[in-house]
Amino acid sequence: MMRQVIIALLLGVAAIYLFVTAPPPLPETARAQAPQTSDLPVKVLLDAANLVNAAARKIYTERIVTPGQQVGLVFGEDWQEAHSKTGPLPALFLRKVAAELQAQGAPLALFLGSDQPISPSNAFKGEQVRHFAALKEDRKPRYFDMPALRLQVALYPDIAAAPGCVSCHNEHPNSPKTDWRLGDVMGATTWTHPRAAVSDRELRQGIAQVYAAVERAYAAYLEKVRRIPDPPSIGSAWPGREGRRLPDAETFMSAVKEATAAQILDAAVLLR
Structure with a gap:
């Protein structure tokens, strides 16, 4: 049914x-x-x-x-x-999508997190760390709730699928990891909803x-x-x-x- x-x-x-x-x-x-x-x-x-x-x-x-x-x-x-004459990198395009969702007042929220982020603000914290570690092992989505924040959470593997993604992270001066390879799980696309x-x-x-x-x-x-x-x-x-x-x-x-x-x-x- x-x-x-x-x-x-x-x-x-x-x-x-x-x-x-x-x-x-x-x-x-x-x-x-x-x-x-x-x-x-x-x-x-x-x-x-x-x-x-x-x-x-x-x-x-x-x-x-x-x-x-x-x-x-x-x-x-x-x-x-x-002053910039550039367009958004793929990860920043995702961030812009997240901002546009927020601007609509959507209960859905989007976040790109990692255990090796270029920006500390993208680091996983608390319960997310454990679930992301398991996700890296089998590359399967993880669904869980965070009662303290009253959120339902879903993590989806963010895999290095293009050479540009790998080179950008490996060459970035703030990257804590500089040996990324194609096919690596670089992080997780994270969605939340309050219900x-x-x-x-x-x-x-x-x-x-x-x-x-x-x-x-x-x-x-x-x-x-x-x-x-x-x-x-x-x-x-x-x-x-x-x-x-x-x-x-x-x-x-x-x-x-x-x-x-x-x-x-x-x-x-x-x-x-």
Whole structure:
């Protein structure tokens, strides 16, 4: 029964939210037809949120940063400074997504932590340390609660998947570890939510907020790029063979949605 509810619910999410740029409020007719339940485990939302964020970061890294550097685009830590002519590194793109979630007032929160962080503020603390140690061993997500903070927590392995990630950390003057290799678990993408269960409406809203946060983070990058000398053209093309170009927000989000809709449904169907 729960599986059928989740499948129907996520199909509704896909139909209503996944194929629009800025998700509107759920229409009354769709709201009436959607299964109404308040005991969906928050794991469903956390897994879906992580799928969207991970896909967006992968696309940003592989289709924006890597080919962008080859055509003269620059990415750095100071990208939000007024004088900077750079875009965000992949980890900082994630941080911007987290900030945009917070700006929406979303109960979901996003954090990239590590036991070997460049910034001390990203170091795991307390209960997180033990769970991250176990995650590094088997590379499986960890779900737990932190009663003192009244938070449900999910850790997902953050693996060094691109040469740029490895070289950036190995060469950074503040990095406590300088022998990272491709395939290493560098940290964990961490999601939190204040409740152990969510309603169908909260699930739909949470997924929509993650998509919106990704779009706003990418739009912030485009806004920065427009102000640099000799800016790339922005439209439907990607950097690389297409030259010094960047996709607009609609094109970027279409790629993210195409990469995630089926995975979100699969995650819901396979939930135990």
